[in-house]
Amino acid sequence: RFRTMAIHRGSVLVGHVVGSVLQCVMSVLLVGAVAVAIGFRSTGATALEWAAALGLLVLFATALTWIAVGMGLVSPNAEAASNNALPLIVLPLLSSAFIPVDTMPGWFRPIAEYQPFTPAIETFRGLLLGTEIGHNGWLTLAWSLGLTILGYLWSTSTFHHDPK
Numbered sequence: 478r479f480r481t482m483a484i485h486r487g488s489v490l491v492g493h494v495v496g497s498v499l500q501c502v503m504s505v506l507l508v509g510a511v512a513v514a515i516g517f518r519s520t521g522a523t524a525l526e527w528a529a530a531l532g533l534l535v536l537f538a539t540a541l542t543w544i545a546v547g548m549g550l551v552s553p554n555a556e557a558a559s560n561n562a563l564p565l566i567v568l569p570l571l572s573s574a575f576i577p578v579d580t581m582p583g584w585f586r587p588i589a590e591y592q593p594f595t596p597a598i599e600t601f602r603g604l605l606l607g608t609e610i611g612h613n614g615w616l617t618l619a620w621s622l623g624l625t626i627l628g629y630l631w632s633t634s635t636f637h638h639d640p641k
Contacts, residue, residue, distance in 0.1 A: 486636070486637060487633060487636075489636070490546060490632055490633060490636055493546060494539065494542045494543060494546060497538075497542045497545075498535060498538045498539050498542055501534075501538040501542070502531075502534065502535060502538065505534060519605045519606065520606055520607045521607050522604060522605050522606075522607065526604045526605065527604075527605070529604055530601055530604040530605055533597070533600060533601070533604075533614075533617060533618075533621070534601075536618070536621040536622070536625070537593075537597050537617065537620075537621050539621070539625050540593075540620070540621045540622070540623075540624035540625040540628065541565060541624065542628075543624065543625055543627075543628025543629050543631075543632055544565065544624055544627070544628040544631075545562050545565060545628075546628065546632040547628050547631035547632040547635060548561040548562055549561070549562075550632055550635040550636055551635055568592055568593070568594050569594045569598075571588055571589055571592065571594075572589050572592060572594035572595040572598055573589060573594075573595045573598055573599060574594065574598050578590055578595060593617070593620035593621075593624065595613075596612075596613040596614075596616035596617045596620065597613075597617045597620070597621075599611075599613040600613045600614045600617045
């Protein structure tokens with residue numbers, strides 16, 4: 478139905494992504510407000526570091542949203558679309574979110590090291606808690622930009638593909 482309306486074809490996808498990213502940012506801000514209310518204190522993070530963390534959050538959320546849109550567009554139905562996003566839900570559990578990568582078994586360490594969530598988590602920790610960021614900031618930017626471009630191209634090509 479959207480394909481026959483007098484609107485820009487890409488506005489449907491872009492509008493969905495913008496709405497989803499705003500929803501994600503609002504959710505994180507709510508969780509952050511609750512964390513501050515129950516006692517979380519950033520150890521010396523400057524306003525610039527908070528702004529960098531927020532910008533990185535928006536970029537990372539945009540990347541994951543574009544990938545999720547692509548997964549949804551190639552799914553045959555709504556149930557399959559929700560199941561296709563399962564790897565995106567599991568990846569944070571396979572990262573350094575709960576335990577340091579150095580303490581993981583040798584066979585599992587590469588899985589945690591070479592995926593987008595570990596550098597993102599380490600960068601957020603570094604910005605807000607004052608730990609060492611190292612090269613994780615650049616890796617997070619590269620993952621975010623790469624996944625955004627890949628997801629955008631995948632989603633738009635799938636959306637513009639006319640069914641036979």
